[in-house]
Amino acid sequence: MEQKPxxxxxxxxxxxSVTDLTPDVKLFxxxxxxxxxxxxxxxxxxxxxxxxxxxxxxxxxxxxxxxxRKSGIEFAIRAVGTVTNALHELEEGAKVGIRGPxxxxxxxxxxxxxxxxxxxxxxxxxxxxPVINTIIDCRDDYGNLLIMNGAxxxxxxxxxxxxxxxxxxxxxxxELTVDRGDDDWKGRVALIPDVVVDLNPSPEKAIAIxxxxxxxxxxxxxxxxxxxxxxxxxxxxxxxxxxxGLGKCGRCNVGEKYICVDGPVFTFEQISQFIEQF
Amino acid sequence: MSKFISxxxxxxxxxxxxxxxxLIAPVIVDDQTVFKPIMNVDEIVFDYKNTxxxxxxxxxxxxxxxxxxxxxxxxxxxxxxxIEKESVVFGIRPCDAAGLxxxxxxxxxxxxxxxxxxRRDKTTLIGLTCLEPAPQCFCGSMxxxxxxxxxxxxxxxxxxDGYIVSTVTEKGKALLSDVKLSDSExxxxxxxxxxxxxxxxxxxxxxNCFEDNYWTRVSDRxxxxxxxxxxxxxxxCFDIRDCPTSEETERIRCWDSCQSPGFTRAxxxxxxxxxxxxxxxxxxYHKLLYFPERFGDLQCTGCGRCVLSCPVNIDIRExxxxxxxxxxxxxxxx
Numbered sequence: 001m002e003q004k005p006x007x008x009x010x011x012x013x014x015x016x017s018v019t020d021l022t023p024d025v026k027l028f029x030x031x032x033x034x035x036x037x038x039x040x041x042x043x044x045x046x047x048x049x050x051x052x053x054x055x056x057x058x059x060x061x062x063x064x065x066x067x068x069r070k071s072g073i074e075f076a077i078r079a080v081g082t083v084t085n086a087l088h089e090l091e092e093g094a095k096v097g098i099r100g101p102x103x104x105x106x107x108x109x110x111x112x113x114x115x116x117x118x119x120x121x122x123x124x125x126x127x128x129x130p131v132i133n134t135i136i137d138c139r140d141d142y143g144n145l146l147i148m149n150g151a152x153x154x155x156x157x158x159x160x161x162x163x164x165x166x167x168x169x170x171x172x173x174x175e176l177t178v179d180r181g182d183d184d185w186k187g188r189v190a191l192i193p194d195v196v197v198d199l200n201p202s203p204e205k206a207i208a209i210x211x212x213x214x215x216x217x218x219x220x221x222x223x224x225x226x227x228x229x230x231x232x233x234x235x236x237x238x239x240x241x242x243x244x245g246l247g248k249c250g251r252c253n254v255g256e257k258y259i260c261v262d263g264p265v266f267t268f269e270q271i272s273q274f275i276e277q278f
Numbered sequence: 279m280s281k282f283i284s285x286x287x288x289x290x291x292x293x294x295x296x297x298x299x300x301l302i303a304p305v306i307v308d309d310q311t312v313f314k315p316i317m318n319v320d321e322i323v324f325d326y327k328n329t330x331x332x333x334x335x336x337x338x339x340x341x342x343x344x345x346x347x348x349x350x351x352x353x354x355x356x357x358x359x360x361i362e363k364e365s366v367v368f369g370i371r372p373c374d375a376a377g378l379x380x381x382x383x384x385x386x387x388x389x390x391x392x393x394x395x396x397r398r399d400k401t402t403l404i405g406l407t408c409l410e411p412a413p414q415c416f417c418g419s420m421x422x423x424x425x426x427x428x429x430x431x432x433x434x435x436x437x438x439d440g441y442i443v444s445t446v447t448e449k450g451k452a453l454l455s456d457v458k459l460s461d462s463e464x465x466x467x468x469x470x471x472x473x474x475x476x477x478x479x480x481x482x483x484x485x486n487c488f489e490d491n492y493w494t495r496v497s498d499r500x501x502x503x504x505x506x507x508x509x510x511x512x513x514x515c516f517d518i519r520d521c522p523t524s525e526e527t528e529r530i531r532c533w534d535s536c537q538s539p540g541f542t543r544a545x546x547x548x549x550x551x552x553x554x555x556x557x558x559x560x561x562x563y564h565k566l567l568y569f570p571e572r573f574g575d576l577q578c579t580g581c582g583r584c585v586l587s588c589p590v591n592i593d594i595r596e597x598x599x600x601x602x603x604x605x606x607x608x609x610x611x612x
Contacts, residue, residue: 006358006392008344008518008529054347054354055522058529059545081545095354214548240550241542243518243531248384248391250515251534251542253560254550256568275488275563278550 007246010052010097011037016072017092021158022151024079025123026088027064029072030096041101043067045108045130046237046265049100050245051075053086060242060260062127063101066134073098076126076158102245103264106131106209106235115143117201119220121150121192121212125158127237127264128211136169145172146201150192150212154178154185175199193219196227203228209235214278221268231269238264238271238278254278282462284440289319291457295366302336303368304329313367322368324436327412328581332374332511333367337397338381340508341532344393344518348526361396366453369406373417373581375429377511378403383573384514402453405430411471414582416595419475422579425468437464475598477576484567487604493562494555496597499590500537502554506561506592507535509583515541536560562597 012033019027028051032038043049043063052058059081065074079088090096108131116135120128135142147166151157157176167174177188177195188195192212201208208224210217217236224234240252240259247261255276257263271277283291295301296316303322305314311326313333346357382398385391408415408424417423427433431450434441443459445451507513517534520527534541537557543549551557569577578594585593 005389006345007389008392008531009356009358012354012356054349055520055527057520058518084545097356239544241544243516246389246391247387248514248516249518249531249534250536250564253564253568255563256571275485275567 008099008244010050010058010099011041013073013096013098015090015092015094015096018090021076021160022078022156025156025158026077026079028075028077028087028090028096029065030074030098031072032098041067041073041098043101044105045134046105046127047101047103048127048245048264049073049075049098049102051077051083051087052097052099053083053090054095054097056086057083058097058099059083060102060239060245062237062264064126064129066130066137068137069133076123076129078123100245102260104262106237106265108134111135111207112141113143113205115202115204115206116145117206117208118145118147118149119192119196119208119210119212120148121216122152122156123158124210124212124216125149126211128209129159131209132166136166136172139169139171143171143205145169146199147172147174148177148192148195148199149174150177150179150195150216152179154182154187191219192216193223196220196223200227203230203233207233207235211237231272232267234268235265236268236271238266240278279461279463281443281445281459282437282440282464283434283443283457283459287457288434288441291454292322292366292368293319294456295453298364300363300365301368302333302365313369324369324406326369327408327410328371328373328415328583330583331509332377332581332583333370334374334377334381334511336365336367336401337378337394338385338514338516338533341530342393343528343530346526346528347520350525359393361393361400363400365397365401366404367401368404370403370430371408371581372405372422372424372426372429373415373420373579374511375403375405376417376420376422376426376579377581379429380512380569380573380575380577380579381514383575402432402449403430404450404453405433407433407435407466407469408471409436409466409469411469412582412586414585415471415580416475416582417580418471418473419477419598420576420578420580424471435466437462437466442466471580475595476602477598480576480598480601481567481570483602483604483606484563486606487601488559488563490604492600492604493559494553496592497554497558500554500558500592501590502535502537502539502557503589504535504537505587505589506584507537508533509587511579511581511583512565512577536564558592562594565594566598566601 017029050058061075064076181189242252243249252259255274385394431447433444565577
């Protein structure tokens with residue numbers, strides 16, 4: 001009988017580089033040790049994978065890299081719990097485990113020709129990052145790109161190095177905002193929902209993709225609806241405590257949907273139909 | 279005409295099976311009947327109502343390693359776990375066998391759970407008809423019966439001096455290949471398990487009472503001891519953790535329960551189900567709506583263990599009876 005692989009066994013992988021994105025967020029660039037596994041590790045923007053800190057445990061993280069760039073499997077990770085703190089201790093060359101990719105993805109083909117509004121708060125930018133870079137690399141396929149990125153303070157903004165690259169792309173705007181500025185900060189000091197109102201993006205032929213803390217999503221959603229965005233024009237990626245990624249451990253359901261296999265990407269039209277609301 | 283095996287022949291056959299297989303059967307440990315691997319056929323209890331825990335733990339153990347992480351000479355390697363030994367579970371009741379069929383939907387669905395599927399492949403189930411259901415039993419309402427043979431490989435029914443044998447599957451036939459069964463005219467009084475619970479409309483009714491205060495009211499007395507999940511033959515939620523020693527780490531999985539406050543608490547403290555009411559509601563919505571929507575069956579086989587074990591008398595039978603009324607009330611309001 002054909003032996004099926006053990007879906008709980010991760011691929012052995014090596015950390016190629018670790019970059020500080022903020023005081024508590026690091027970007028891990030990794031590569032699977034088995035070259036065949038590495039070249040077969042294909043994923044789409046919005047998908048996630050489990051990253052193991054061996055001896056501590058594993059946790060799910062969105063894939064921050066855009067697979068088509070073939071520049072390694074990347075995760076942007078904020079140190080906030082047991083596994084993330086253990087990962088932050090690891091350096092270049094360390095062995096980790098990667099299991100995935102899991103979940104659905106942002107339907108990038110459906111977004112072609114549309115104006116895209118990206119709204120990210122804090123580490124919520126991580127799953128939006130591959131969406132942005134997919135659009136940047138195929139710039140003519142999409143309409144206008146408006147990137148709104150908010151964080152608590154200027155130093156908490158992730159992917160700072162890429163803001164200029166994104167802003168220089170045609171028909172692309174990058175709007176940054178912080179909750180509290182510092183002496184060097186010349187930009188906005190405002191909450192994301194207010195910036196949305198201020199920039200007043202048109203809902204016509206538009207898709208808004210939003211990810212951030214629940215409170216930010218809650219109020220931003222209200223403002224987007226005020227601007228005329230319909231529920232099926234607003235997309236997010238949900239997260240929940242997960243252990244398996246396979247729809248078996250029973251942990252990440254929102255009502256009848258499992259975030260791991262039915263999501264994590266949902267439109268607010270879909271979310272509004274869930275019996276349970278988070 | 280049915281096939282018959284005498285008690286002595288049964289003992290001889292089971293004894294023979296133990297030579298190259300693990301035989302798991304009901305035994306008494308500290309006054310409680312539980313499934314355990316046995317060394318001697320004399321240990322087997324035949325006249326029990328039901329075991330304290332279902333046979334689930336022999337396919338989905340309370341705690342089991344998924345693989346081992348070995349740290350040696352600066353390198354890290356992963357060692358897989360394989361289930362090599364053939365097993366026989368003797369004495370499984372139809373409710374627990376039906377429970378395994380429901381667990382199959384979760385664990386054998388794509389991608390199949392490697393360890394569970396190996397255990398299922400390498401285990402033969404010998405069922406034992408219930409001659410007298412216990413007071414908490416309600417399998418009759420949940421689509422099975424005390425002598426339902428659909429989910430086992432061999433079914434035995436006790437009659438005078440021995441057992442009527444029904445060979446259900448090829449796997450069962452193979453296990454019986456060396457046994458000479460005699461023909462018998464013996465019959466038995468078929469047991470009746472209560473069938474009065476009306477379950478057909480329950481999933482639809484569940485859709486109308488999600489916001490009802492009922493769930494908070496019932497949960498007031500819940501002490502989230504998790505026993506309902508642990509005794510359930512169908513509850514499948516689990517945790518995965520690393521258990522390190524000096525040279526290696528076992529990545530284990532263990533049973534978990536949605537009633538535990540930490541079940542959905544994410545790093546950073548965000549918890550989508552912070553109240554007992556929301557957690558109790560999750561348990562019953564999973565069993566009576568989400569599982570049926572995903573797999574087509576209620577996630578309950580009527581074994582009655584949670585009814586018997588709950589220290590505060592939360593009773594799924596009452597909930598099944600209450601839900602249509604709640605649904606009707608909120609439907610009337612809407």
